[in-house]
Amino acid sequence: MKADVTTKTVKEIRIDIEKCTGCRACEMACSAFHAKPRYSSINPARSRIRVVTDEINDEYVPVRAGNFTRSECDGRHHYRLNGKQYSECSFCRASCPSRDFFIEPDSGLPLKCDMCEDAPPLAEPLCVTVCQPGCLTYEERQLETAIDELGERQAMERGLASLLNQHGIAAVIDNLKRLSRG
Ligand code: SF4
Ligand code: SF4
Numbered sequence: 326m327k328a329d330v331t332t333k334t335v336k337e338i339r340i341d342i343e344k345c346t347g348c349r350a351c352e353m354a355c356s357a358f359h360a361k362p363r364y365s366s367i368n369p370a371r372s373r374i375r376v377v378t379d380e381i382n383d384e385y386v387p388v389r390a391g392n393f394t395r396s397e398c399d400g401r402h403h404y405r406l407n408g409k410q411y412s413e414c415s416f417c418r419a420s421c422p423s424r425d426f427f428i429e430p431d432s433g434l435p436l437k438c439d440m441c442e443d444a445p446p447l448a449e450p451l452c453v454t455v456c457q458p459g460c461l462t463y464e465e466r467q468l469e470t471a472i473d474e475l476g477e478r479q480a481m482e483r484g485l486a487s488l489l490n491q492h493g494i495a496a497v498i499d500n501l502k503r504l505s506r507g
């Protein structure tokens with residue numbers, strides 16, 4: 326059976342670290358855009374983009390907030406760049422209990438970049454618009470993905486059958502209840 330094909334728009338922000346001056350205009354714009362009411366305040370702690378800075382070596386790395394993770398990594402890389410040591414956490418996009426980045430300071434809720442979803446939509450994400458040195462650039466590309474509904478259903482049925490064989494129906498129901506409680 327031939328799978329249907331759907332087209333998805335993938336939004337990308339490209340980062341040219343060489344051009345970043347550490348001006349932090351991106352942080353200010355992002356926090357203002359997400360303030361309630363919109364543009365009513367500026368607080369970089371509420372920004373979904375943070376600039377990792379090393380002023381002595383004149384190095385700046387913007388990082389956009391990704392998904393929330395409940396568990397911290399228990400093994401981490403360390404990077405040495407131009408003589409300075411950075412932890413993997415420095416460049417990680419996760420909102421994670423390990424650090425204050427990407428945690429809303431008042432509520433403690435995780436922050437995640439939404440590519441500035443708005444109605445009507447912005448022509449481009451705000452951090453890109455305000456980045457005068459051109460460190461951030463915006464691109465969209467179309468991605469074709471196959472929707473194989475039958476294949477997905479069969480895979481799910483096989484997975485469920487295997488779980489039932491291994492653990493029995495009572496344990497599977499119990500686990501599903503626990504997962505749905507989050
Ligand atoms: S606005 Fe651009 S140049 Fe300024 S800190 Fe952000 S990414 Fe870097
Ligand atoms: S900030 Fe990222 S790298 Fe560091 S512990 Fe959390 S998830 Fe792992």
Ligand code: SF4
Pocket residue numbers: 354355358372373374389390437438439440441450451452453
């Ligand atoms: S794309 Fe929008 S939400 Fe994401 S970091 Fe940039 S300004 Fe913030």
